[in-house]
Amino acid sequence: MTKQVYKFGGSSLSSAKRYHAVANICHHLKGGDAVVVSAAGKTTDTLVRLWSCYHNQDHKGVGEVIALLKDHQCALIAELLGDKSEVYAHFIDDINAISQRAGCAELEQAWLLAHGELWSARLLAHYLNKIEVAACHFDSRDLFIVAQNNLKHEENTARCQVLKNDQLNVVTGFIASDENGSTVTLGRNGSDYSATLLGKYLNADSVTIWTDTQGVYSTDPRKVEKAVKYNKISQQQAQLLARLGNPVLHAKTLTPLKDSDIKLVVRSSYDSHSDGTKVVANEQAKAKRFLTTLASSDVFQLTNSNKESIRELSILLQHPLQPLEVDGNTLLLVPSQFGEQVAAFYQEHAVLIESNVSGVAIVSEPGSEPQLLKSAKQLLEKQSMTLRGAWSQDGFAILLGDQLLESDTLSLLHDELISAKQELAVIVAGIGNVGEVFLSQLNSQLERLNTLLPVKLVGLLRSTSSLLNGQGIALSSASEQFNEHAKTTTSEQLIEFIKELDYGHKVIIDITASEQFSLLYPEFALHDCHIISANKYAGTAELDWYENLRRLQTEKGLLWRYNTSVGAGLPINFALKDLQNSGDKITKISGVFSGTLSWLGAHYSLDKKFSELVEQARELGFTEPDPREDLSGRDVQRKLLILARELGLSLNLDDIELSAWMPTELANGTWQDALTKRDLLDKFVEELALEAEKNGKTLRYVAELDTTTKPVIAKVGLKAVSPNAAVATLTPGDNIFVINSVWYENNALIIQGPGAGREVTAAGVHSDLYWLCHKLSE
CATH class of the missing domain: 3.40.1160.10 (Acetylglutamate kinase-like)
Structure with missing residues (x-):
């Protein structure tokens, strides 16, 4: 349970x-x-006072403090339960027992407290x-x-x-x-x-x-008006904050939760409607930045220490300790009240190098510490603070001076160091051929993207396994990390991870060809996730489903970019959107939308067997493993539907007439089964090619959309075209989009170039990502 x-x-x-x-x-x-x-x-403080009076044999003080305890507790009991309650009777028994033990000199401190x-x-x-x-x-x-x-x-x-x-x-x-x-x-x-x-x-x-308090803040909200309350922090940073003296959490409190899935939540009983702050496993939260003030501290240099001795000292002091490793030396920062105990514990192995100093600790994401330390030093020096020490190491930096930081100075530091810029968490689904190139390109693109919006890779998905880390995945070793640490992941677990991501912005980059994965898009939207997709299935789903998704994204202010779902890296979607945004009206779109079918059309001639050409293309990797996926024309049909919906047309796939580049007899069985009927394929193509040649034309697989008719004309299939037509003069493998509009009525706008390939498709995804970052940074 x-x-x-x-x-x-x-x-x-x-x-x-x-x-x-x-x-x-x-x-x-x-x-x-x-x-x-x-x-x-303050009951515990009062009991401590009672113990002090007892220990010092102040009998009058003992009586006075017992009276204070009795007054306070009796008032609570009377107001909540009445003074005749069972609780009242038990309390009187306890007070009498305390008085009796004190009078008999048998009082024990722990029993009293x-x-x-x-x-x-x-x-x-x-x-x-x-x-x-x-x-x-x-x-x-x-x-x-x-x-x-x-x-x-x-x-x-x-x-x-x-x-x-x-x-x-x-x-x-x-x-x-x-x-x-x-x-x-x-x-x-x-x-x-x-x-x-x-x-x-x-x-x-x-x-x-x-x-x-309402949760864990970037700094003390009583001192800094702009302090940020974090919804989630990692156990690792919570432990570090506690060791540096943050009063909200104690290091010992967090110890039982180490290596467990138990969530720790800090909430305010004064504002029970506030969500508070969750302390979660390290991979479930990104690293945050914090400022924690340090008051009246001593700094010891230890000449003979180890982790065990520092742990023993921490237990003795009942206070968490955070050592500093500086130039091969171990420094220990402790509240000045413990200075004598530290000196006695280490004896000649501890040298006091700074006494009664104050300052600030900066907790941050790994790698940023040196720059944050430099910026903080410059700011504090401008505030005429004389620094007695400044050090940084993995996860934090410390600056110490003679005086306690005033609220104004702490506010200036907070404005300078605690970034208010929201980050973009990126999850990449599909890390095969195109995905692998995308990740390698992302490593070099980050500097440019980060000028718009800080970008962090937090997830890699492949089929049923994933690598998910809310703190970020290093791009330089992303593939190695995936191979070593990827786990089997259900859709429910992925959605829960996205839901819990504590980033200002989130995006799924879908480079899969999975219809099942595309069905998760509404769930992504429910959890405020933008989408970039090369996957065609969502854009060509049933109209009701598609329109509900679009409606949900609009309501939540989410963006969906899918330029590479048609034309790989060619900017066809951008062009159509820009034309319409500028007031133009698209009347016709036609072209060759498949790199595979473009290659086949350019290389086919009547002196060749079409089946042999298809086999050659398959062996070169130009087709799907089963070439009928290309020859069926379904891929082109989906691409035309995406463009039609980009124009605002309410069409379904069935509204687009489809003619395959193969006879229907080849549709069943495996590709090897189809090859036993290759004569049917060759005859089918040869007859159409002969008919085209009689009319001085050549065959191309063409998509056509005409919005000037009612109903609109939308179809894909083989078409006999003039050898001089734009669709007939393509470089093998290229796509071409011929766009007619009010402005481009007699002289069509043509977009042409490679319509497939790992590099250009990955580059197209990067174009969408840059566009998204630009929009989110506005």
């Missing part, structure tokens, strides 16, 4: 009003879900039941066991199975038990950590951290 885990922090439970808001959220949860709670408001979460869990569960939301509460000391500072994950997983499937399970955060049953705490941000641990033990679908 899929479970969700929800965690509510102290600010979310700070008053009766906030309990009401949390209860409203819980009202929409399902039985079996878990709710992890922190101590209400645990009460804040216990009170929250008990109160919330009873209040939920009062408003008819079935709930029960659990003490996480019965669920989480720690042995020698390590959680016993296997045992804890088994213990957590006691949670109910028909109720909400309200669980205390922050606390656990050791093997002797004594209370232990999970350290700073322990309730967040409890939530992700519980998510792991329950194999939950997601963990949602409800807090007082």
